[in-house]
Amino acid sequence: MQIRNLGSSGLRVSAVGLGCNNFGQRTDLETSRKVIHKAIDLGITLFDTADIYAGMGGSETVLGTVLGDRRKDIVLATKYAKPMATDGTKQGASRRYIMSAVEASLKRLKTDYIDLYQQHDYDPLTPIDETLRALDDLVRQGKVRYIGHSNFPAWRIAEAEYVARAMNVNRFVSCQDEYSLLVRDIEKDLLPAAMEYNLGLLPFFPLASGLLTGKYQRGTAAPADTRFAKAPALKDRYATPRNEDIVEKLQAFAGARGHTMLELAFSWLAARPQVSSVIAGATRVADQRVLRLKRTETYEQVGAHLMGTGLQTFVAKSVEDGETGRDEDVLPSRSREQEHLKCGPCAPACGSNRSTFSSQNSRRRTVSASSVSNSSRVSVAARWAMRLKPSFRPIWSWSRWPARLPAPSIGRR
Numbered sequence: 001m002q003i004r005n006l007g008s009s010g011l012r013v014s015a016v017g018l019g020c021n022n023f024g025q026r027t028d029l030e031t032s033r034k035v036i037h038k039a040i041d042l043g044i045t046l047f048d049t050a051d052i053y054a055g056m057g058g059s060e061t062v063l064g065t066v067l068g069d070r071r072k073d074i075v076l077a078t079k080y081a082k083p084m085a086t087d088g089t090k091q092g093a094s095r096r097y098i099m100s101a102v103e104a105s106l107k108r109l110k111t112d113y114i115d116l117y118q119q120h121d122y123d124p125l126t127p128i129d130e131t132l133r134a135l136d137d138l139v140r141q142g143k144v145r146y147i148g149h150s151n152f153p154a155w156r157i158a159e160a161e162y163v164a165r166a167m168n169v170n171r172f173v174s175c176q177d178e179y180s181l182l183v184r185d186i187e188k189d190l191l192p193a194a195m196e197y198n199l200g201l202l203p204f205f206p207l208a209s210g211l212l213t214g215k216y217q218r219g220t221a222a223p224a225d226t227r228f229a230k231a232p233a234l235k236d237r238y239a240t241p242r243n244e245d246i247v248e249k250l251q252a253f254a255g256a257r258g259h260t261m262l263e264l265a266f267s268w269l270a271a272r273p274q275v276s277s278v279i280a281g282a283t284r285v286a287d288q289r290v291l292r293l294k295r296t297e298t299y300e301q302v303g304a305h306l307m308g309t310g311l312q313t314f315v316a317k318s319v320e321d322g323e324t325g326r327d328e329d330v331l332p333s334r335s336r337e338q339e340h341l342k343c344g345p346c347a348p349a350c351g352s353n354r355s356t357f358s359s360q361n362s363r364r365r366t367v368s369a370s371s372v373s374n375s376s377r378v379s380v381a382a383r384w385a386m387r388l389k390p391s392f393r394p395i396w397s398w399s400r401w402p403a404r405l406p407a408p409s410i411g412r413r
Contacts, residue, residue, distance in 0.1 A: 002270075017046030017202065018039045018280065018282065019048050023054060033066045035282050036063070045075050049063060051079065052079075060078060064110035075116065076116070079119065080120060081101075081119050081121050081123060094134075098131070098135065099134065102117065112142075117138065118174070119150065122153065132164050148175060148176065149172050150177065152190075154189035157197065158197075171197075174202055175200075176202045179203035195273070201275045202275075202278075203269055204279040207280070210227055212264075266278055
């Protein structure tokens with residue numbers, strides 16, 4: 001199995017990681033034990049779980065029970081922030097909750113450190129500087145080695161990056177989000193942000209909940225033991241006429257070049273420059289065919305071969321404008337301001353008023369310092385950078401903070 005660096009960090013992970021959300025839920029302890037040990041034998045090093053998986057702690061408990069001495073052979077990643085209590089008291093990214101959540105995860109996993117601790121979703125109720133300070137303290141204490149996030153919007157990624165730099169604390173090194181040949185929403189803004197800040201992308205649902213395996217046939221009922229049969233909502237989400245058309249085209253493309261749909265789906269992701277590891281789940285030992293290639297080639301080699309035979313051009317034509325394979329009415333419409341932020345002011349196709357947009361930007365630049373607290377200046381700065389330059393590069397740095405304004409002082413509270 002190919003080993004890669006996770007973003008700009010020195011953490012090395014396998015090109016394919018094992019998603020552990022099924023352990024303790026869809027698979028019993030003995031089946032989970034077989035899947036875990038087989039994955040390690042195949043060279044899988046990244047194991048991704050979360051405190052909320054399998055009934056609030058079930059997946060972590062299974063991993064802690066099964067791994068034993070093999071814990072040192074893997075990169076163990078878990079998450080926090082999702083609700084762990086029905087009354088809403090155990091969730092979020094506050095310092096108080098993070099400190100208690102990490103101790104609970106360490107106890108369930110039966111380990112004294114977590115290799116990659118990820119925020120499962122952004123918390124709009126907690127300042128990002130409070131979250132980053134707490135995570136930095138965990139790294140300094142040795143309980144966490146690296147930190148990452150999942151399901152963050154692009155503007156939140158930029159904000160976290162600028163705050164971490166200003167506070168001189170550990171920054172996020174990875175991001176997780178759904179990404180596949182059918183679901184490509186992140187290419188609009190999140191993927192460019194991840195590339196700009198050199199975050200390792202860990203895409204989940206690489207097979208679009210099984211639709212890209214080719215086992216679902218148009219016009220026929222889903223097999224009884226599959227996800228689509230057990231969760232009709234998933235079928236409604238993924239098995240749209242448009243997606244089914246794309247899958248048929250991809251099957252023909254892969255078959256004509258001697259590759260399976262599994263190889264096509266995984267290799268396309270693995271060949272993407274920002275992808276560090278592709279997260280794939282398995283409920284049976286036999287399912288781990290998705291974790292390795294039958295040939296001696298690496299995913300990168302297969303991806304290069306498919307790219308060389310016109311895969312990227314084919315995908316661009318099959319999935320219009322890099323959108324997801326979902327129906328148009330399912331996708332949220334983009335506002336006029338969002339279109340400006342994407343393409344810049346007064347792109348000819350927008351037909352908008354340049355002076356109006358410029359004046360809005362001018363007002364943003366001249367926000368009075370007296371109306372903004374030290375802690376919130378960072379947030380405003382990050383949002384300015386996101387709004388004023390689509391490439392996500394900063395348009396100024398702290399060293400260029402206007403002389404008439406005091407430099408923001410950010411530290412422990």
